[in-house]
Amino acid sequence: MSPTSSLQPLERVRVAVDCMGGDHGPSVTLPACRAFLASHPNAEVLLVGTEESLRPAAGWSRCTLVPASEVIEMDDAVEVALRRKRDSSMRVAIAQLKADDEGHAAADVSVSAGNTGALMAVARYVLKTFAGIDRPAIAALLPNARGGFTKVLDLGANVDCTAEHLLQFAVMGSALVSALDGKDEPSVGLLNIGEEAIKGSETIKRAGELLRAAAAAGQLNFHGNVEGNDIFKGTTDLVVCDGFVGNVALKTSEGLAGMLTQMIKQEFSRTPMSKLAALVALPVLNRFKARVDHRRYSGGALLGLRGLVFKAHGSSDAFAFERALERAYDAARNRLLDRVHDRIRDTPAVLPTAPDEPAAAHAA
Amino acid sequence: MSPTSSLQPLERVRVAVDCMGGDHGPSVTLPACRAFLASHPNAEVLLVGTEESLRPAAGWSRCTLVPASEVIEMDDAVEVALRRKRDSSMRVAIAQLKADDEGHAAADVSVSAGNTGALMAVARYVLKTFAGIDRPAIAALLPNARGGFTKVLDLGANVDCTAEHLLQFAVMGSALVSALDGKDEPSVGLLNIGEEAIKGSETIKRAGELLRAAAAAGQLNFHGNVEGNDIFKGTTDLVVCDGFVGNVALKTSEGLAGMLTQMIKQEFSRTPMSKLAALVALPVLNRFKARVDHRRYSGGALLGLRGLVFKAHGSSDAFAFERALERAYDAARNRLLDRVHDRIRDTPAVLPTAPDEPAAAHAA
Known part of the structure; x- marks a missing residue:
């Protein structure tokens, strides 16, 4: 019945991590990423954060450091996140999901424990929603x-x-x-x-x-x-x-x-x-x-965007953040973005039927 | 601050009980009433049900048997409860709260474990709501x-x-x-x-x-x-x-x-x-x-009506039904109906200020 059931899983999954988000920031996100990498040989991570915070991760294998100069605080207003902190780790992590002119994105999924309102607003601004959503x-x-x-x-x-x-x-x-x-x-x-x-x-x-x-x-x-x-x-x-x-x-x-x-x-x-x-x-x-x-x-997962964004709980410890990374990995590996996209396209009875732009990360 | 804080508690409380309501009917409601009467010397009960069902309660002190020929089933539609079963135990129990021409009612509060939709509809039809509600x-x-x-x-x-x-x-x-x-x-x-x-x-x-x-x-x-x-x-x-x-x-x-x-x-x-x-x-x-x-x-309690109606859970056993009786007793004793009425009257800023009819049971 489902047109997506024949989708092949991704062979490698690239996870962009907002290392500065959440109540505890890098002291939680870095150990979680390290444990996650150790147990997921097909995973790569892009660690996004201030240069100093990411220093402990220098030299990790399957790991790229992506600098971002700003941090969105847990109590920052949506407007601040959106308009003033344009080089925040949250935004830079999400931007890794955007496809370039040739349809290639740097990452398959992004994870942040940052504040929900900001994450939703930034993700929506950077990635946009699918047509019909x-x-x-x-x-x-x-x-x-x-x-x-x-x-x-x-x-x-x-x-x-x-x-x-x-x-x-x-x-x-x-x-x-x-x-x-x-x-x-x-x-x-x-x-x-x-x-x-x-x-x-x-x-x-x-x-x-x-x-x-x-x-x-x-x-x-x-x-x-x-x-x-x-x-x-x-x-x-x-x-x-x-x-x-x-x-x-x-x-x-x-x-x-x-x-x-x-x-x-x-x-x-x-x-x-x-x-x-x-x-x-x-x-x-x-x-x-x-x-x-x-x-x-x-x-949880933010759905309806042209890119896969997962939210970890703000109070996550390393154990909880690692579970969020695993869930994001599973979803990306099993091509959640394409599945959402296909299902939306296949619900023409009620949803708009206008031709849709290709999904951000896995466009043909 | 509250105009009702000076209200004196009722000296005796008359509880009209729909003995036929709930999943178990009289096999639960009668033992609960008996235990309730034993522990509440200032309480009187009006047991409402079919004559045969109430026979075990004949001769109990502080207890009046009120016959009703019909029973509202747990799956009866609201229309059936309202239009076809006019002599149901639920309706007759609620009717005990209606004041006569001199402002006197037979009971202070009514309790039923019958179906919620029917109870709400019947109570509203028989008692009406306060002005402003x-x-x-x-x-x-x-x-x-x-x-x-x-x-x-x-x-x-x-x-x-x-x-x-x-x-x-x-x-x-x-x-x-x-x-x-x-x-x-x-x-x-x-x-x-x-x-x-x-x-x-x-x-x-x-x-x-x-x-x-x-x-x-x-x-x-x-x-x-x-x-x-x-x-x-x-x-x-x-x-x-x-x-x-x-x-x-x-x-x-x-x-x-x-x-x-x-x-x-x-x-x-x-x-x-x-x-x-x-x-x-x-x-x-x-x-x-x-x-x-x-x-x-x-x-729970049905609020906003010109009479006090308490709902016991449909699956109540005797212990649970007795707790509902106690709660109804406490509410009636502490003059919940007058308190609701007074508070509604004292919220003129937003609620209608039209002169209100007296409350059903305790009108002056």
Whole structure:
């Protein structure tokens, strides 16, 4: 069914890394890059940052140092990132994805732990969106009870989404699942307040119609409406929602997980007897902790741009940043950009059919 | 600051119970009522249901049997509940709240575990909303890390809310916190995707303006924007949101809690050693389980109606239904209806100022 299922994986993957982004900058990004290079023999990295910060990486193999004189701070306004800091490590890293006149780009994917608003704005300005995509979206991976990850988008980039935006999210998100999990036709759920098609806001009802039409045309595997609990159940591979709703769902989950963790700690340290129980239960509790460790799935993908940009969580430590690098590597290797591009082109029923420019990095 | 802080608690509280509602009907509601009566000497109950179902309760003290010939099923459409089953236990229970010509009602509060859509429709039809309130809202109590409960509304009754609706939720929710926790000026958070006032959808920004104006006029204690994680942190006493967003946040939390519980079970039953650890840790894990037991806070209050209606979770067992009865009792005893009414009347800056009819149950 999918025209992209025959795409061959990339043999080498070039990852442009914004080494200055995030709460910890090079002290986290450099060790993560080094570990990532060691475990991924087909990877190359372009380390972007100030010359002094990158000095420890001089001489690493499969590694190019790309100087940038400025740093976007975590609390810089979008305007500052966009207009004043034109030589920021974030922007230079993203610019590595731009194809030259012959269609060649320096990197296949870019990763930053920098501030989300700035990253979205800079990526959109530098790379532009595909024809048919109004606004890029952020997709995240949330662990589910089936032992996998449910992909959810949008997570905060777009408020006041239209039904057409939600359809675009479904199209792009399907490509993401295909690239990360190898599923040709991932199931898509529309986040709603009930499973019945008649429920929800006018926007949601109309999005349901568009999704059913796209499914009838063989362009999507639309499961139907899903509810908030289905995200963690893993009912569908993908859940699409308005960025406002998605952000609230994500943050609420983080809050609940934090509270439950705190409560478990409190209960196990209440009495001498419970402290003893904690000692015995420690290996089990640690395995549980590792499974729900948010560092394993922090960050996400920016979809809809003419270049692959991955966001790591601002508070990432080296372990979390390395996971983001791996995810970006997998996505680029499995040609997520081409998959998104092909899927958008193949959804003519609802999306614009105007001839599209070639994708930034892998144009023919 | 609050004009209602001088309200005296009711000396006796009459609770009308829809005994047929919920997944289990009288087999759950009757034992719950009996236990509730035993622990609340100032309570009276009006048990509403078919004559045969209520037979076990014949002769209970402080208890009146009120016959109703029909039962609204959990999957009955709203139209069926409203138009065809006019003598349903749900409707008859709610009708006990209606004041007669002299301003006297048979009950102070009504509780049902019946289907939410039907309950909302029937309650609205029988009781009507206060002037200034367009649509009733559902408020729920979610446990927070401070050991208390954050009140959240709306949870699924209203999609496509306007800024004015969100202000109404804040006004009514403040009255709920006052009645349940005895706080005169509970703090109110507006659920958003960032703390800054400039974030969010147009509706949210406008709601922020209305809430700030109401706070400046001394009618509310507006904390500002809060994010999803603040619900479980307990940052504010009350969180207001669109019913769509609230429902997704609630269901997502339920899904996450379910997944984490399942993971803990899996980890503790993985090996003989971890099963042994489970035995040792059992008392601690059980205490944890009791703290997060959703039966302690299932259900919620329907606010904005000219009568107090509480909703218990459809799947309530006797323990959960008794908690709902207690909450309804506390709210009625602390005159939630008058508090809501007074607060609505005292928010003339934004809400209509037309003279209001007296509240259903406690009119002078």
